[in-house]
Amino acid sequence: MGLPKIIQGGMGAGVSNWELARAVSIEGQLGVVSGIALEVIMARRLQSGDEGGHVRRALAAFPDQAVATRILGEYFRESMLDRALARLPRPHRIADPDTLIQETIAASFMEIFLAKEGHDLPVGVNLLTKIELPILASLYGAMLAGVDFVIMGAGIPREVPGILDRLSRHEDVSMALHVEGATATDDFRSYLSPRKVLGNLPGELRRPSFFPIVSSNVLATTMVRKATGRVDGLVIESPVAGGHNAPPRGELMLDANGEPVYGPKDEVVVERIADLGVPFYLAGGWGRPEKVREALGLGAAGVQVGTVFAFCRESGLMRSLKEMSLVKAARGLGQVFTDVLASPTGFPFKVLSLEGTMSELMEYLRRPRVCDLGFLRHLYKKEDGTVGYRCPAEPEASWVAKGGAPEQAQGRKCLCNGLMANLGWGFERPGGYFEKPLLTVGSYFDQVRQFLRGEGDTYSARDVIAHLMRDLAPQT
Numbered sequence: 001m002g003l004p005k006i007i008q009g010g011m012g013a014g015v016s017n018w019e020l021a022r023a024v025s026i027e028g029q030l031g032v033v034s035g036i037a038l039e040v041i042m043a044r045r046l047q048s049g050d051e052g053g054h055v056r057r058a059l060a061a062f063p064d065q066a067v068a069t070r071i072l073g074e075y076f077r078e079s080m081l082d083r084a085l086a087r088l089p090r091p092h093r094i095a096d097p098d099t100l101i102q103e104t105i106a107a108s109f110m111e112i113f114l115a116k117e118g119h120d121l122p123v124g125v126n127l128l129t130k131i132e133l134p135i136l137a138s139l140y141g142a143m144l145a146g147v148d149f150v151i152m153g154a155g156i157p158r159e160v161p162g163i164l165d166r167l168s169r170h171e172d173v174s175m176a177l178h179v180e181g182a183t184a185t186d187d188f189r190s191y192l193s194p195r196k197v198l199g200n201l202p203g204e205l206r207r208p209s210f211f212p213i214v215s216s217n218v219l220a221t222t223m224v225r226k227a228t229g230r231v232d233g234l235v236i237e238s239p240v241a242g243g244h245n246a247p248p249r250g251e252l253m254l255d256a257n258g259e260p261v262y263g264p265k266d267e268v269v270v271e272r273i274a275d276l277g278v279p280f281y282l283a284g285g286w287g288r289p290e291k292v293r294e295a296l297g298l299g300a301a302g303v304q305v306g307t308v309f310a311f312c313r314e315s316g317l318m319r320s321l322k323e324m325s326l327v328k329a330a331r332g333l334g335q336v337f338t339d340v341l342a343s344p345t346g347f348p349f350k351v352l353s354l355e356g357t358m359s360e361l362m363e364y365l366r367r368p369r370v371c372d373l374g375f376l377r378h379l380y381k382k383e384d385g386t387v388g389y390r391c392p393a394e395p396e397a398s399w400v401a402k403g404g405a406p407e408q409a410q411g412r413k414c415l416c417n418g419l420m421a422n423l424g425w426g427f428e429r430p431g432g433y434f435e436k437p438l439l440t441v442g443s444y445f446d447q448v449r450q451f452l453r454g455e456g457d458t459y460s461a462r463d464v465i466a467h468l469m470r471d472l473a474p475q476t
Contacts, residue, residue, distance in 0.1 A: 004030040005292065006468055007235070007281055008461070009306025010126020010151060011243065012440060013037040013419040017316035018054075018114035020309060023461040025121040032124040032151060033115050035138045036131060037375055037419070038107035039100070044425045046075035058110040063144060064198040067102045101137045101197050108141025122148035124208075128244070129155025130345050131375050132177050136192035140167050143205045151235060153213030154244045154347060156222065161210050161229030168207040170194045181381035181403075188379070188387060213237050213283070215246035217272050224276045233279040235304050236268050240443035241284030242307050244347040245338065252340070259338040260348050274299045287447045289471050296472075305468065307442040308451065312461045318424040321437055324354060329448040330455045336445050341411030342438075344376040344393045349415070350440050358418050358438040368433060369395045373416035378404075413438060 006029035010016045013036040021031030045055045056076070059068040108125070115123045125142045127135060129152050139150065139160070152160060163173045172193045179188040194201065209232035214220045224231050239245045239262045249265040273280050282295045283304035295303045309315060311322055311329070328334045335353040343349035353359045358367070371377065371394035380403060382388045390402040393412040400406055418438025420426060426435030451459040451467065 003233075003279055003301045004028065004122070005296070005302035005472065006030065006465060007124070007151070007283075007302065007304040008032050008309045009242075009283070009304050010034040010124070011306050011310050011315075012422060013416075014041050014316040014423045015310050016126065016306075017314075018111050020312070020314040020316070020461060021115040021123055022117070022119075023314045024309070024465065025115065025123050026119055027462055027465045028121065029465055030122055030124055030149060031115060032126050032149070033111045035108055035111070035125045035127045035142065037373070037416070038111055038138070039103045039134070040373065040420065041423070041425075042071075042103070042107040042110055043075045044420075044423075046072070047077050049078055050076060054114055055110055058113040059106065061113055062106055062109055063200050063202060064102075065200070067106060067198065071103060071106055098197050101192065104134050104137035105141035105144070105198065108138045109145045110141075112142045112145035112147045116146060124149030124151055124211075126151045126153075129153065129157045130244070130347070132175070132379070133190055134375075135160075136163065136167075136173055136175055136190055139163065140192060140194060143167055143208060144202070146206065147208050149209045149211060151211045151213060153235070153237065154345065156219065157212055158223065158227045160212075161227045161231055163228070164207050164210060165229050167192075167194070168205045170201050170205070177379055177387075179379045179381050179387055186381065188381075209233065211235050211281075215239070215268070216249070216266070217269055220268075220273055220276060220280075224278055231278060233281070233301070234273065234276070235281045235283050236270070236273060236300075237304075238268070238282075238284035239266060239338075239348075242310075242350050242440050242442035244343060244345060244349055247340075247346075247348060254340070257337070258340070260340050270298050270300070284442060285444045285447075287442075287444065287468065288450065289468055292468050293471060303468075305464070307445055308447055308464050309461060310441065311448055311459075312451075312464055313458055314461050316423055317439075318422060318437070321354070321357075321422060321439060325352065325439065325441075326448065326452060326458070327455055328352075328354070329445065330452045330457070332446060332449065334441075334445040334448075336441055336443050338443075339411075339413075342413040343415055344378070344391050344412050346408075350442065352439045352441045352445060354437075354439060356436060358413055358436045363436050364413060366433070367414070367436070368429060368431075369393065369414075370429070371395075371414065371416075372427075373414075373420070375416050 008024040010032040016034040021033045024031030062068045174189040177188045211233040213235040253261040279301040286303035287305040371391040377389040377391040396409045417435045421435045421437040
């Protein structure tokens with residue numbers, strides 16, 4: 001079977017879940033799971049009773065059954081515990097790093113195992129380069145489950161191709177970490193020794209194809225020619241895509257609405273991408289049949305589509321949030337704002353305006369500033385030479401005490417808790433505050449309307465694929 005025409009985007013945390021990815025793959029396209037925060041998602045599913053027994057079934061197939069048994073004993077409950085008290089894995093926990101690594105490997109294995117269950121068609125995983133600490137364990141867990149594609153954006157993952165080569169042989173790997181304040185003489189790295197953290201490993205693993213997400217010709221060329229190993233293809237993403245966007249090149253300028261202005265320097269010359277000699281996909285605003293045809297006419301292997309999949313029945317988005325968004329789409333009222341301040345990463349981040357979510361100023365002001373999941377914390381070099389953790393969305397006094405600039409804390413939103421709330425797993429804080437969702441979509445959110453016959457209507461991943469592929473000849 002050749003390359004798919006459609007790559008389903010890896011959205012948020014848990015929105016592109018195993019059910020969505022499996023549904024897309026069964027239709028002959030590339031289903032992709034989001035690899036972000038899967039250790040927390042695994043814990044929450046188990047603490048919620050694991051309806052359907054899916055997590056337990058995946059863990060029963062995990063190579064190291066001692067680890068699987070420990071995870072079940074730690075997290076599985078017949079009913080949900082107090083949301084404020086239930087323990088969760090922490091990406092910055094350093095007291096027992098092997099435990100966290102094992103949980104991350106097992107969670108990544110779980111999601112890919114379930115997405116591939118019952119068929120032999122390709123499945124991919126999407127990771128954010130910006131969330132550095134879990135990357136090695138997440139890659140390895142996905143490979144143990146037989147992942148076929150690794151897709152990574154929000155950074156320059158030059159080391160990953162070589163890491164995939166070594167992980168396929170269960171070899172020790174390391175990856176450079178971006179540590180603020182580090183000097184040229186520092187060498188901060190994350191490490192993974194598969195044979196030290198897991199037992200009963202299988203034979204050599206199949207190395208997945210690697211497709212980095214890039215937003216410029218320069219970065220595309222860098223990845224293809226200067227990565228540590230084989231780059232099998234590219235995803236070319238424009239600034240209208242949902243989630244994190246690459247900042248505009250050059251000096252940041254804002255329009256009258258406060259959104260970043262992109263110019264000619266930010267445009268990708270597709271002909272030069274084709275000259276690199278690897279397959280490529282176009283992403284950001286390509287979720288219509290005519291756009292699929294256009295992309296193929298430009299020499300692309302196909303398109304990556306996210307937003308229209310986010311609201312189909314199989315996605316992990318909380319039902320009430322999905323229904324509220326679909327009503328806005330049906331009425332043509334969806335407003336999308338590219339917020340240059342919201343994300344702790346410093347990257348522009350697209351947000352759908354929805355009542356009762358963190359998209360509203362009053363909800364943002366009501367929320368107590370707290371950072372307790374920590375996936376987007378920055379690493380920084382402390383005075384004693386060790387690595388510390390800080391987040392511009394944490395309490396400003398704490399951020400400043402750790403050396404952060406006060407102005408960098410202004411307007412920052414807790415994406416970690418917002419994305420968990422999107423799935424229905426928001427914390428209830430002492431004092432009664434309940435974490436609100438923060439929903440990201442692409443600029444062309446209105447493309448969702450093409451799948452709706454009216455208010456109250458829903459659609460499936462199969463509907464999306466059939467519509468996007470309607471004018472193309474069947475694949476052979």
